[in-house]
Amino acid sequence: MGEAKRKRQFGLCRCGSLRAGGECCFRNGSWFKPPSTVDLIATGFSGSHPRCYLRHLNTCSDKVSREHTISAVVLRAMGSASLRVGGASWLADGEERAMGISGMVANCLCIAHKGALASLDAAGGQFYESLQQLSGLKKPTPSLLSGHDIERWMLKTAVALAASGQLCAVGQERLPGTFADGIDLAALLQVSIGVLIPTSGLRCRCATIPDFRPGRSRAGRKIRFRQRV
Ligand SMILES: [Zn+2]
Ligand SMILES: [Zn+2]
Numbered sequence: 001m002g003e004a005k006r007k008r009q010f011g012l013c014r015c016g017s018l019r020a021g022g023e024c025c026f027r028n029g030s031w032f033k034p035p036s037t038v039d040l041i042a043t044g045f046s047g048s049h050p051r052c053y054l055r056h057l058n059t060c061s062d063k064v065s066r067e068h069t070i071s072a073v074v075l076r077a078m079g080s081a082s083l084r085v086g087g088a089s090w091l092a093d094g095e096e097r098a099m100g101i102s103g104m105v106a107n108c109l110c111i112a113h114k115g116a117l118a119s120l121d122a123a124g125g126q127f128y129e130s131l132q133q134l135s136g137l138k139k140p141t142p143s144l145l146s147g148h149d150i151e152r153w154m155l156k157t158a159v160a161l162a163a164s165g166q167l168c169a170v171g172q173e174r175l176p177g178t179f180a181d182g183i184d185l186a187a188l189l190q191v192s193i194g195v196l197i198p199t200s201g202l203r204c205r206c207a208t209i210p211d212f213r214p215g216r217s218r219a220g221r222k223i224r225f226r227q228r229v
Pocket of ligand 1: 013014015016017021024025026033
């Protein structure tokens with residue numbers, strides 16, 4: 001099939017790559033978005049930055065980044081004008097505070113490792129933008145994401161919040177910011193080129209369904225998550 005025909009048949013790919021679907025994620029009769037390649041080892045640097053939570057890999061750059069604990073692209077999708085933070089270790093119990101996106105950063109990741117994980121930030125942003133579309137009035141456009149990327153973005157967010165000391169238990173007891181022994185965060189976050197990922201993980205299917213609230217008949221929208229193993 002020629003390029004022009006593939007573009008006519010599938011349009012632009014649902015993954016947001018701006019390539020034709022038939023040349024990107026529509027293969028062998030179905031849609032599949034491969035997980036992003038994340039390589040935390042081949043950064044081109046050697047060294048261990050004391051503030052970086054991946055310092056044990058000894059592939060840090062010498063400068064630490066102002067890492068957004070929750071990806072900036074996700075915060076923008078959530079609505080930068082109305083962000084309020086609660087539950088953090090630096091707030092009193094029950095207190096909420098308005099925050100700008102630029103203030104939600106921590107020095108917990110070196111620049112090299114921040115760059116290596118950037119594709120997961122992008123996946124998180126696309127995920128939230130898709131959720132925002134569902135709650136809007138416009139007909140949502142199909143969006144294709146890798147479940148493995150979304151899971152890794154969630155893990156990355158949890159690690160950043162923990163490493164920056166912002167997580168606390170009930171009663172504002174600050175949590176230590178470390179994960180249990182035996183959890184290899186780097187192995188969970190990275191996918192090397194050529195490594196086959198089994199088709200397991202979080203899947204999200206969205207469909208327009210009737211709204212079940214009493215007295216309402218307008219269409220509502222439903223998100224269905226399922227774990228496939
Ligand atoms: Zn694609
Ligand atoms: Zn690092």
